[in-house]
Amino acid sequence: MDKKIEIVTILENKFIAKDVCEISFNYSFDVEPGQFVNLYLNSKDKLLPRPISVCRKEGDLLTLVYGVVGKGTEELSSYEKGCKIRVSTPLGQGFYLDQVERGKSAMLIGGGIGIPPLLELSYALLEKGVRVEAVLGFKEQPFLIDDFPCNVHLASDEGTVGFHGNVLDLIKAKGLNADYYFSCGPKAMLKAVAEYFPDVQLSMEERMGCGYGACLGCVCKTKEADGITRKKVCQDGPVFWGRDVVWDE
Amino acid sequence: MDKKIEIVTILENKFIAKDVCEISFNYSFDVEPGQFVNLYLNSKDKLLPRPISVCRKEGDLLTLVYGVVGKGTEELSSYEKGCKIRVSTPLGQGFYLDQVERGKSAMLIGGGIGIPPLLELSYALLEKGVRVEAVLGFKEQPFLIDDFPCNVHLASDEGTVGFHGNVLDLIKAKGLNADYYFSCGPKAMLKAVAEYFPDVQLSMEERMGCGYGACLGCVCKTKEADGITRKKVCQDGPVFWGRDVVWDE
Amino acid sequence: MDLYFGEGMLSGMNNLDMSVNIAGVKWKNPITTASGTFSVRESGAFYDLSELGALTTKGVSYEEWEGTATPRIAETYGGMLNSIGLQNKGVGPFIEEELPLLKKYDTPIIVNVVGKTIEEYCRVVERLSETDIDMLELNISCPNIKEGGISFGTEPKMAFSLVEKVRKITKKALIVKLSPNVTDITEIARSVEAAGADCLSLINTLLGMRIDVAKRKAVLANRVGGLSGPAIKPVALRMVYEVRRAVNLPIIGMGGIMTGEDAVEFLMAGADAISVGTASLIDPTAPLRIKNELREFMLEYNYKSIKEIELLEE
Amino acid sequence: MDLYFGEGMLSGMNNLDMSVNIAGVKWKNPITTASGTFSVRESGAFYDLSELGALTTKGVSYEEWEGTATPRIAETYGGMLNSIGLQNKGVGPFIEEELPLLKKYDTPIIVNVVGKTIEEYCRVVERLSETDIDMLELNISCPNIKEGGISFGTEPKMAFSLVEKVRKITKKALIVKLSPNVTDITEIARSVEAAGADCLSLINTLLGMRIDVAKRKAVLANRVGGLSGPAIKPVALRMVYEVRRAVNLPIIGMGGIMTGEDAVEFLMAGADAISVGTASLIDPTAPLRIKNELREFMLEYNYKSIKEIELLEE
Numbered sequence A, B: 001m002d003k004k005i006e007i008v009t010i011l012e013n014k015f016i017a018k019d020v021c022e023i024s025f026n027y028s029f030d031v032e033p034g035q036f037v038n039l040y041l042n043s044k045d046k047l048l049p050r051p052i053s054v055c056r057k058e059g060d061l062l063t064l065v066y067g068v069v070g071k072g073t074e075e076l077s078s079y080e081k082g083c084k085i086r087v088s089t090p091l092g093q094g095f096y097l098d099q100v101e102r103g104k105s106a107m108l109i110g111g112g113i114g115i116p117p118l119l120e121l122s123y124a125l126l127e128k129g130v131r132v133e134a135v136l137g138f139k140e141q142p143f144l145i146d147d148f149p150c151n152v153h154l155a156s157d158e159g160t161v162g163f164h165g166n167v168l169d170l171i172k173a174k175g176l177n178a179d180y181y182f183s184c185g186p187k188a189m190l191k192a193v194a195e196y197f198p199d200v201q202l203s204m205e206e207r208m209g210c211g212y213g214a215c216l217g218c219v220c221k222t223k224e225a226d227g228i229t230r231k232k233v234c235q236d237g238p239v240f241w242g243r244d245v246v247w248d249e
Numbered sequence C, D: 001m002d003l004y005f006g007e008g009m010l011s012g013m014n015n016l017d018m019s020v021n022i023a024g025v026k027w028k029n030p031i032t033t034a035s036g037t038f039s040v041r042e043s044g045a046f047y048d049l050s051e052l053g054a055l056t057t058k059g060v061s062y063e064e065w066e067g068t069a070t071p072r073i074a075e076t077y078g079g080m081l082n083s084i085g086l087q088n089k090g091v092g093p094f095i096e097e098e099l100p101l102l103k104k105y106d107t108p109i110i111v112n113v114v115g116k117t118i119e120e121y122c123r124v125v126e127r128l129s130e131t132d133i134d135m136l137e138l139n140i141s142c143p144n145i146k147e148g149g150i151s152f153g154t155e156p157k158m159a160f161s162l163v164e165k166v167r168k169i170t171k172k173a174l175i176v177k178l179s180p181n182v183t184d185i186t187e188i189a190r191s192v193e194a195a196g197a198d199c200l201s202l203i204n205t206l207l208g209m210r211i212d213v214a215k216r217k218a219v220l221a222n223r224v225g226g227l228s229g230p231a232i233k234p235v236a237l238r239m240v241y242e243v244r245r246a247v248n249l250p251i252i253g254m255g256g257i258m259t260g261e262d263a264v265e266f267l268m269a270g271a272d273a274i275s276v277g278t279a280s281l282i283d284p285t286a287p288l289r290i291k292n293e294l295r296e297f298m299l300e301y302n303y304k305s306i307k308e309i310e311l312l313e314e
């Protein structure tokens, strides 16, 4: 009985870019980079939790960054400071950092609303003495880039900031590489990254029911020793090894 | 096109007795005593309007008094000052006051949460030069009694205030009578009152769907020249003549 | 999510055609009122009814129906139950009192017809066929009192006989309204198509119940009632989708439509028009609002006509 | 509305008996988990599963089932759609990996069984009958691939044959779980009673659909899915009420139960026990909370046993 749903009071909830919000509240649980929490909405028509990755944890302060992409995140963005919401304890398998060695280098490859989880990861890697650089791609307007405690390469689809093109074009153009690769972003990007860097760790997304492993709503096809299986993104993931993911759905 | 739904801002919403709340807001529409408004809740699980009678209208300030009897009124009682809610323009047939004559006398007979609509009525009658007295019955704790601008006789089931017994017992015991009778309260009380004073005007209640006359959810059986019909409480009522109501449902 | 006005906007909104042709009757737009949730006088007090594609009346029987005892309404999570029992004054008073009011609006009139026997349905249809209403909607969810009270709409053969008989006595456009309380709605749809229906409407309410735990009895005097509202939308949408693939008739879709987006879901599932029911009880101007939201959707996604609104991949 | 502690309180809470006997199996209280919404490891991380009346597993097939493609989940107003497609590793891994975990709790175990043919159901039941599980729950909503994919649960004769065959090969208490997607659920209930079922559970999900209007396609990869959650409660309650009057078997009621009050409604409609499904996805400890709310209700209204909770007037 190590899991529960907490009621937290929102300390801040504000737009940091067009359709991108940052929410923070006090949260006493230990989180690993790559894990997520379930946020439950207050209105009674929308019942299912919204999974949002940990963006930053400092002391007891948890910060999440989410895109306003539908009715639920729209409602979330309307909550004001002081409003209470239900939040789960940390969930899922975060990035695999056990084998990471001091002095080696890591590249974090993020696209759009996939960037937030890489922030907490960058701090964790630096703490382990790993050299970190981030390659971040945006459609247009960038966000969070100044928060990364490392060298950041920027790319944008429209050429509004940094390199004109996607993150992989940028990586190829600059000939960037590292010992470890970590990525989060749109499915098409993750697939391209996994083809280029097969030993990348990917943070995957899938529509969820429960978000804690009870319903099998959120599966991701992966290659295993004994064939292809469907693993739970909310529990076996969200982090998977790029080389294991089967991309046909 | 004389009807609409307005969004109003709550000016005050407070308990005035156990499980009884008073809510007020600015409202620019003319109301007649006995009319009601539909209040729509903000949470999305409960869709239907809650009909609440006009208790008092002074200038642009509308005051309603409602009992907290179920999930909807419970939610309503939690709304704070400044909260916005949807409210209909005034609905229904109020008390019939056209024929009321100056100098005559009226008795208002109210029970529990049926008392609020009699308050606005008392002012309207006084304005027409009618002498008014009110007979008000409570289970235990009284409310609104000091707001009535007329002589008030009190009764309570438990004998906690005034006469120990129900309003009709009190009327009989004191031999009270008048030229006009008006009543609102629990169905059993209304029935007893109508049997004793057949020309009483009653404000009836029924579970409603639309509350504005479109669905036929809220009917009350009445005697008409051509037999028994089912009239809409929300439109033909809520005020009916005691002698017309058929009490078998 | 703000609206994106695409090229459609540049060439002007006049380019946008919301009209539909339903079984030979032209509607200005695909929005009508669901039977039993609309009353010309009362709804007309809230907005201009000429704005709608068509006006659908509550059920009309041959003689007066009393309806059921009260309480007739119960609230449920995201929906409601009703057991009005089709209370109405009968076709005579309808023609004399209601129809003249409906005729004042520049909008086609659909009269919903109910009966307890095939003969009763036929008599109502006969009377209405002499008037200048535009379409008939047969509510076949009524119990057939000659067959032990089984609903006409749950038995393909009974539904067929009813529609076949009615078809013979009227030239009016004939909509048949299907019940969702069946194992296979496509079976009923096919049988009423074969019997000569011009159009289908679906869904009517799902049978449901609520209990008052303090009183230890059903909330409705009638115990069970019809469930409607947003709660039932996924079932309604699935049935429209299934029926679209089973018959060629135009379909009027309904069941829990609250917003323009809901309306679009039904149009994409295969409906040619849609009805707004319970939404009107919660927001009396809902049909008009939904029409406007549908128009905004068409502008945003650059649809030029209602017909273009359909699923992409099948 | 605060709680009123009646005389029951004075004589102590020990007087209150929440236990039920379902087809010969004693449950501590009438609350179980609805199949597919509970997983021993994951749910057990939130609360002590020994607190429940019984634990019901997700569907178990003979060999591994892959389930359907993603997305498998769609949210609806007051409910959700799922098309998990009964993904599971098969009865062998179930017995080896899951069952030992379930046995750790002091609570009867109900295993939900699925199949695509009668033979497949029988093979699963055979394997499970050799174990020390307490009850079997046949999910008869699966499509019968030998009969063109028609669901076993929508055809009384097919349901009868399935239950009859299974009955012959097991002595375990046999629950049959009914599908609500039928014209007359009492017909199916009677036929599985006649075939030897010990208990009925209902309802499974209603078939539903949602469309993503921006993408112009169904939200679910499988297009249609099963609707569950509070939205469907009135339909579920009506079906329990109907089935209670049609058969003598104990009934496990479910469909949208979110609160103790909802549970009471089902008990009053005629259920002997209840399952909590979708509520567990929204609040992982829902079954426990609902148990506690049911206990509070019993104290408030002075019920001494679950059996006393029934409708007053019929």
Ligand SMILES: Cc1cc2nc3c(=O)[nH]c(=O)nc-3n(C[C@H](O)[C@H](O)[C@H](O)COP(=O)(O)OP(=O)(O)OC[C@H]3O[C@@H](n4cnc5c(N)ncnc54)[C@H](O)[C@@H]3O)c2cc1C
Pocket: A036, A048, A049, A050, A051, A052, A053, A054, A065, A066, A067, A068, A069, A070, A071, A072, A073, A074, A113, A116, A117, A204, A205, A206, A207, A208, A233, A234, A238, D074, D075
């Ligand atoms: C493990 C995980 C971590 C995530 N972390 C973040 C994050 O840090 N920041 C961020 O902006 N977004 C994140 N997402 C995506 C986020 O959960 C969805 O954008 C959000 O749920 C959409 O909700 P909505 O109501 O606005 O959208 P709607 O489309 O209106 O939602 C309808 C339903 O679909 C579900 N849904 C829609 N899109 C997704 C999706 N991509 N993944 C899962 N469920 C979805 C919703 O939860 C809801 O049940 C994450 C998703 C997962 C699975």
Ligand SMILES: Cc1cc2nc3c(=O)[nH]c(=O)nc-3n(C[C@H](O)[C@H](O)[C@H](O)COP(=O)(O)OP(=O)(O)OC[C@H]3O[C@@H](n4cnc5c(N)ncnc54)[C@H](O)[C@@H]3O)c2cc1C
Pocket: B036, B048, B049, B050, B051, B052, B053, B054, B065, B066, B067, B068, B069, B070, B071, B072, B073, B074, B113, B116, B117, B204, B205, B206, B207, B208, B233, B234, B238, C074, C075
């Ligand atoms: C014309 C009219 C005027 C009214 N005026 C007042 C007033 O001034 N003060 C006051 O306290 N109450 C008044 N009532 C009663 C009030 O509407 C109900 O107490 C209230 O709707 C209960 O809502 P609930 O959600 O708390 O109760 P619940 O029982 O949880 O409600 C469930 C459903 O039943 C309906 N309902 C329950 N009881 C009634 C009822 N008695 N009449 C109509 N619908 C009901 C609710 O609207 C809702 O749809 C009036 C009713 C009518 C018809």
Ligand SMILES: Cc1cc2nc3c(=O)[nH]c(=O)nc-3n(C[C@H](O)[C@H](O)[C@H](O)COP(=O)(O)O)c2cc1C
Pocket: B209, B215, B217, C034, C035, C036, C037, C058, C059, C082, C084, C086, C112, C139, C177, C203, C204, C205, C226, C227, C228, C229, C230, C232, C254, C255, C256, C257, C275, C276, C277, C278, C279
């Ligand atoms: C109060 C009420 C009364 C209804 N009366 C009728 C009727 O007379 N005839 C009919 O065919 N359908 C009737 N219906 C069903 C609706 O027309 C509609 O099919 C159903 O409610 C589903 O749509 P909705 O969810 O938008 O309400 C009624 C529904 C309600 C809520």
Ligand SMILES: Cc1cc2nc3c(=O)[nH]c(=O)nc-3n(C[C@H](O)[C@H](O)[C@H](O)COP(=O)(O)O)c2cc1C
Pocket: A209, A215, A217, D034, D035, D036, D037, D058, D059, D082, D084, D086, D112, D139, D177, D203, D204, D205, D226, D227, D228, D229, D230, D232, D254, D255, D256, D257, D275, D276, D277, D278, D279
């Ligand atoms: C995600 C999910 C998976 C389900 N899987 C199964 C299953 O494997 N076997 C089964 O008999 N029912 C299954 N069901 C149906 C539920 O057990 C239950 O009958 C239904 O959801 C109605 O109850 P509820 O509204 O409380 O969820 C599933 C339901 C959901 C939501």
Ligand code: FES
Pocket: A207, A208, A209, A210, A211, A212, A213, A214, A215, A216, A217, A218, A219, A232, A233, A234, A235
């Ligand atoms: S969302 Fe339920 S198992 Fe992952």
Ligand code: FES
Pocket: B207, B208, B209, B210, B211, B212, B213, B214, B215, B216, B217, B218, B219, B232, B233, B234, B235
């Ligand atoms: S509540 Fe709809 S007609 Fe009165």
